[in-house]
Amino acid sequence: MSEATLWKWLRPRLPPGHYDRIESPTSPGVPDVHYQLANRRRGWIELKHTRQKSGRPFRDGKKGMRRSQILWWKSYLEHNGDGYLIVSIGPDVAVFPGHVSQFLIDLTVDDMRQEASLWLPRRKITKTSTVFASVIL
Secondary structure: OOHHHHHHHHHHHOOOEEEEEOOOOOOOOOOOEEEEEOOOOEEEEEEEEEOOOOOOOOOOOOOOOOHHHHHHHHHHHHOOOOEEEEEEEOOEEEEEEHHHHHOHHHOOHHHHHHHOOEEEEHHHOOOOOOHHHHHHO
16 A cells, blocks of 8 residues: 555545645655644644554655654644654554654554554444544544
């Protein structure tokens, strides 16, 4: 599953709101999606995916957090920004608070299960599910 495929799967399962998927070569480190919800919550979502089900799947700079992404999140969170990492790991999907961006590359899959705000098999999350709303709202 690519990040684009993850987004296509994820979008109808997110709480109602305005979402912009962004790919910007001119602004390195900016996350993949900006959101604005009716309750005035807004923030960013970084999408990541891996087929690897054990070990440290995001150690690789291509799949993991690039330095520019880590620095962007660090600055954003220091200024009270809100955001999440939504990660596809094998057949599962996990949601992490934005601060996990600072150490995602060092986490094993078992560590990720401990850090995740939500971890579920993708097949159990239907389009009518409110599971992401319970984390993001």
